[in-house]
Every structure is written in structure tokens, then in C-alpha cells.
Amino acid sequence: MSLPPLAVDVDGTxxxxxHDATAPLGLDPRVFDPLRAWPAPVVVxxxxxxxxxxxxxHFAGIEERVVAENGGVVYAADEVEFRGDPEAARAVLAEFxxxxxxxxxxxVDTVNRWRETEVAVAADGDGDGDADLLRSVAxxxxxxxxxxxxxxxxxxxxxxxxxGLERAATLLGRDVDEFVAVGDSANDVALFEVVGxxxxxxxxxxxxxxxxxxxxxxxxxxGFLAAVSAxxxxxxxG
Numbered sequence: 001m002s003l004p005p006l007a008v009d010v011d012g013t014x015x016x017x018x019h020d021a022t023a024p025l026g027l028d029p030r031v032f033d034p035l036r037a038w039p040a041p042v043v044v045x046x047x048x049x050x051x052x053x054x055x056x057x058h059f060a061g062i063e064e065r066v067v068a069e070n071g072g073v074v075y076a077a078d079e080v081e082f083r084g085d086p087e088a089a090r091a092v093l094a095e096f097x098x099x100x101x102x103x104x105x106x107x108v109d110t111v112n113r114w115r116e117t118e119v120a121v122a123a124d125g126d127g128d129g130d131a132d133l134l135r136s137v138a139x140x141x142x143x144x145x146x147x148x149x150x151x152x153x154x155x156x157x158x159x160x161x162x163x164g165l166e167r168a169a170t171l172l173g174r175d176v177d178e179f180v181a182v183g184d185s186a187n188d189v190a191l192f193e194v195v196g197x198x199x200x201x202x203x204x205x206x207x208x209x210x211x212x213x214x215x216x217x218x219x220x221x222x223g224f225l226a227a228v229s230a231x232x233x234x235x236x237x238g
Contacts (some may be wrong), residue, residue, distance in 0.1 A: 001231070002039065002040065002235075003038065003039055003040050003231065003232065003235055004032075004040055004122070004174055004178050004180050004196065004197070004231070004235075004236075005040040005041040005042070005043070005169075005174055005178055005180075005188075006038055006042045006043070006178045006179065006180055006181075006182070006228070007042075007043045007165050007179050007180070007181040007182070007191060007195060008035075008042065008044060008045065008182045008183070008224065009045055009046060009181075009182065009183035009184060009185065009188050009191075010044060010045070010046040010052075010053065010056065011025075011045050011046070011047070011048070011150050011184075011185070012025075012149065012150070012180075012183075012184035012185060012201070012203055012204075012220060013183055013184050013201055013220065013221070013223065013224050014027055014028065014031045014056075014104065014184055014220075014221055015027055015028060015220050015221060016220055016221060016226055017203070017205075017218070017219040017220035017221065017222050017223075018219070018220060021035075025220070027056070027221075028221030030032045030221055030225060031060075031221050031225070032059075032060045033105045034225065035060050035062055035149060035226070036060060036061045036062055036227050037074070038062075038103075038228070039061070040072060041063070041174065041185070042062055042063075042173050043063055043067055043076065043165060043168050043172075043179070044056055044057060044065065044067070045066075045067040045161050045164065045165055045181070045183070045191055046066075046067070046068055047068075047069065047070045047120070047146070047148050047150075047151070047153055047185075047187055048069070049068065049069060049111070049112070049113075049114045049115045049116070050066070050067060050068040050069060050073045050075070050114060050115070050116050051064040051114050052068070053067075053068050053076070054066055054068075054183045054208055057079070057102075057193070059097070061226070065077075065168060065172070065205045066168075067161055067164035067165050067168055069084075069115060069116060069117045069118050069151055069153075069155075070115065070117050070118060070146055070148075070155050070159060070160060070161055070164075070187050071155075071159045071160045071161045071162070071163050071164030072084045072086075072117025072155065072156070073085065073116055073117060073164075073210065074095055074164050074167045074168050074171070075168075075173050076167075076168040076171040077171040077172055077231045078174075079105060079171055082116055082117055082120060083117060083156070083158075083159050083164070083166065084117040084155060084156035084159040085117075086115075086116060086117050086118070086195060088129060088141045088142065088143050088154075088156070089099035089115075089118045089143060090119060090139050091141055092119065092134070092138050092141050092143055092154045093119040093121070093154065095137050095140075095141075096121070096133060096137045097129070099132075099133060099137065099157060100133075101121070101130040101133050101134060102122075102130055103121045103122060104122025104123075104171070105122060107222040108211050110121065111174075117155075117156075117159070118153050118154055118155045118156075118159075119153070119154045120151040120152065120153045120154070121151060121152045121153075121154070122151060122221075123136055123147065123148070123149065123150055123152055125149050125159075131145075131147075131152060134150070134154070135157070138154050142169070143155065143156060143157065144156075144157045145185065146160075146187050147186055148185045148186060148187050149184075149185050149186070149205060150185075155188070156201070160187070160190035160191075161187055161188060161190050161191040162190030162191050162192075162193055162194040163190070163194075165181075165191055165194060168233045169199075171216055171234060176191040176194050176195060176224075177194070177195060177196040179195040179196060179197075180187065180195060180196065180197040180198065180199070180228045180231050181195045181197075181198045181199070182198070182199045182200075182201065182223075182224055182228070183198075183199075183200065183201070183204070183208060183218075184201045184203055184205065184208055184223075185204070185205055185208055186205050186207050188200075188204075188208050188211075189207055189208055192208070192211040192212050192213070193211065197213050197214070197227050197231070198211070198212045198213045198214065199212055199214045199215065199216060199223075199230065199231075200212035200214070200215045200216075200223075201215075201216055201217055201218065201219055201222075201223025201224060201226075201227065202217045202218050202219040202220075202222075202223050203219040203220060203223065204223075212228070214227070214230065216230065
């Protein structure tokens, strides 16, 4: 049987094993070869700003197929679509700061500089202490806050990775339930709910582990490699 299309998260899934919200763990170079060799479409599904997963695809040598900003941006089959309410997200950030909140990205905010549809606040230091304030301000603007374990993302309530992948699958002429997803965070739950099969890596949040069809004990990139190996073995057995 042919292998299924793949939807894969980045932070905590393609990065070096471990978890540190205060510093980037960095992509594990071992993931590049299996991504490049995968015979079906690969969609990178992440909370990162749009340019980041596009660059990842470019350097990995795979076709640019992306669900970015927690579903706010979908890029597949040479089409780019934007979803959500970026003005409301920016208004939430402005009011959050006016009320004493600290986004946590000083001195240069490269995390939000290139975001098209949402904003993010650091999940470390003062950012953690301000989480309740951020949620309160977001609710006043009819927005929601997604905690990925690495940042708090202010998103439109009708935007998530699952809906983003559904649209990407349509653009690719595939059914979303053909996909296998691999991830680790709460924002991957929506992804797991729409695909046909799913794997949570060993460092996954409890909600992600509960939502996934399978879990692997290995963490980070080790977990991704274990997951894709398991998919290959399952399909070899038919």
C-alpha cells in the first residue's frame, strides 16, 4: 500500500528532544531526509509565522505546503489563503500592553513581525504571569488564546490547524482523513481530530496525547522519526 500524506508540527516535533520555552531547541537535521523521501504530500502545520514553515520547506527540499499561524494561513497548490481577523488580534495585543502586559519579545519582536493573521505572547517569564490578562482582553475582542507550550497565540475562534489542513487537503485534491498527523501541543488536537491517523510524541501535552490515536515514548525529533517508522511498518503490513 502507498504511504499516506503527512501533516507535521514543528516546535517540539521536528526539533531536538527536550522542551525549553525560553530558547529555541533548533531543528534536528535528522528529520530532513525522511521528509524529503516521503512519497506522498507533506504539509507543515505550525503556530509559527507564515515565512518560517515556508523556509523550512525550502531548506528541507520539499514542496511548499503549509498551514501556518495555527490555521490562519494555508498555502498549497500555489494558492495562499488567509483566515481570521488580524486587526482584532493586533488590537488585543495593543490593549494587553496598555494594561501592563508584557509580550516578552524584547528588544526586537521577530516573533510577530511577519505574522499575517494572529499575534503571539511569550509563554515564559512575565508572559506566564500575564496569561489571565491576555485571555480577558482577548475575550473582550471575541478572540481566543491558544497555549502551545511555547507561546500564547491570540487567534480568531473559527481558526485552528484542523480547519487549515482541511482546506490544504482540498487544494491538494486529497481527503483530509487520508492524512497522518504528528504533533505535541494543544494546538495539534484540532489536527488530530480531522485526520485519519495521528501520533503524539513523547513530550506531548496531556491533551494532545489523549487526542492522538497513537503515542510514542521518544521525544521531539526522536518521536517524529519513531512515528513515521511506525506508519511505514503499519502500511507494509497492509
